[in-house]
Amino acid sequence: MSAPVLDKVPATIVTGFLGAGKTTLLRHLMSRAEGRRIAIIVNEFGSLGVDGETLKDCGIPGCEAENIVELANGCLCCTVADDFIPTIEALLGRPNPPEHILIETSGLALPKPLIKAFNWPAIRSRVTVDGVVTVVDSPAAAEGRFADDPEAVAAQRAADPSLDHDNPLAEVFEDQLNAADIVVLNKADLLDEAALAALRADLAPRLPRAVKLVPAKEGALDPAILLGLNAAAEDDLAARPSHHDAEDGAHEHDDFESFVLVLPEYDSADELMRRLPEVAARHDILRIKGFVRLKGKPMRLAVQGVGRRFRQHFDRAWTDDRDGHLVVIGQTGMDVEAIAKEILG
Numbered sequence: 158m159s160a161p162v163l164d165k166v167p168a169t170i171v172t173g174f175l176g177a178g179k180t181t182l183l184r185h186l187m188s189r190a191e192g193r194r195i196a197i198i199v200n201e202f203g204s205l206g207v208d209g210e211t212l213k214d215c216g217i218p219g220c221e222a223e224n225i226v227e228l229a230n231g232c233l234c235c236t237v238a239d240d241f242i243p244t245i246e247a248l249l250g251r252p253n254p255p256e257h258i259l260i261e262t263s264g265l266a267l268p269k270p271l272i273k274a275f276n277w278p279a280i281r282s283r284v285t286v287d288g289v290v291t292v293v294d295s296p297a298a299a300e301g302r303f304a305d306d307p308e309a310v311a312a313q314r315a316a317d318p319s320l321d322h323d324n325p326l327a328e329v330f331e332d333q334l335n336a337a338d339i340v341v342l343n344k345a346d347l348l349d350e351a352a353l354a355a356l357r358a359d360l361a362p363r364l365p366r367a368v369k370l371v372p373a374k375e376g377a378l379d380p381a382i383l384l385g386l387n388a389a390a391e392d393d394l395a396a397r398p399s400h401h402d403a404e405d406g407a408h409e410h411d412d413f414e415s416f417v418l419v420l421p422e423y424d425s426a427d428e429l430m431r432r433l434p435e436v437a438a439r440h441d442i443l444r445i446k447g448f449v450r451l452k453g454k455p456m457r458l459a460v461q462g463v464g465r466r467f468r469q470h471f472d473r474a475w476t477d478d479r480d481g482h483l484v485v486i487g488q489t490g491m492d493v494e495a496i497a498k499e500i501l502g
């Protein structure tokens with residue numbers, strides 16, 4: 158570990174594929190912040206900031222709205238100049254600047270362009286990347302969600318030798334692993350010891366450097382494990398290879414798309430919650446999240462789906478008369494009309 162960079166504000170980048178548990182991990186970190194002044198920047202794929210709302214409404218001290226900056230609609234990795242640098246400058250310019258900055262990337266973001274942004278002259282002398290925390294959805298990785306189909310890759314390579322993946326998920330997943338200073342094997346509750354050990358054995362040799370792989374349930378790790386890594390990742394870019402190094406980081410997100418589905422008010426959410434995993438499985442949807450409005454109930458029902466695994470809980474009272482809605486994220490070309498119809502029933 159290098160010596161602490163005392164004059165710079167440390168920033169921790171929390172990355173990981175859609176639904177891996179980044180927001181959950183942040184919430185846990187905040188619950189153990191012990192009075193430290195922490196600012197959170199949340200970036201999301203999709204036009205509605207569900208993660209930001211989830212954090213603001215979690216009731217944990219420190220998660221008040223003024224400490225959370227939402228950068229929705231677009232991937233932080235592509236909007237560095239317009240969104241990210243000004244946000245960091247604004248945070249540092251506060252009368253009481255944060256002592257630590259936590260950045261949750263979108264599940265589809267490539268971390269390297271973001272790490273690189275810390276070398277921009279406007280912020281370089283004032284902030285440093287303390288560490289990149291890559292959160293892995295362990296059961297999804299163990300199921301081979303981020304793996305290529307070897308036959309398809311071989312066929313594609315025959316046609317174009319520069320291609321190395323047939324699965325766009327694999328590419329994002331690998332870039333996120335390659336950037337890591339620590340890898341959190343989250344959702345460890347959903348795998349047995351043997352499966353977790355097998356996943357560790359699979360991932361460890363794929364990491365470009367020796368970094369720790371730490372299992373976690375609900376992202377619950379001691380802040381001492383995740384913060385204070387003193388990695389200065391922006392000085393160490395060569396050790397974090399990306400699939401887009403050849404294009405100097407330039408990339409598209411056109412492998413993925415999202416849409417927002419406005420929901421009616423329901424008497425009961427039972428039928429909807431029964432349908433959602435079925436529709437998600439049928440259409441291979443990656444992520445569904447949002448809030449459901451129930452007749453006669455002041456509380457809103459927060460719904461979270463990753464693949465076909467869904468959870469729901471009443472998070473807080475509605476404070477506006479907005480309709481219930483779900484953000485649906487999948488690979489480009491998903492049948493939006495059919496999905497909407499099948500969810501609405």
Ligand SMILES: Nc1nc2c(ncn2[C@@H]2O[C@H](COP(=O)(O)OP(=O)(O)OP(=O)(O)O)[C@@H](O)[C@H]2O)c(=O)[nH]1
Binds near residue numbers: 179263345374467
């Ligand atoms: N079983 C289980 N579920 C978890 C765990 N951690 C998070 N989840 C659930 O996984 C879902 C997604 O968690 P989030 O924290 O929202 O994931 P995220 O990475 O922030 O999601 P995106 O921002 O959409 O990429 C939620 O339903 C969480 O409650 C865990 O350790 N075990």
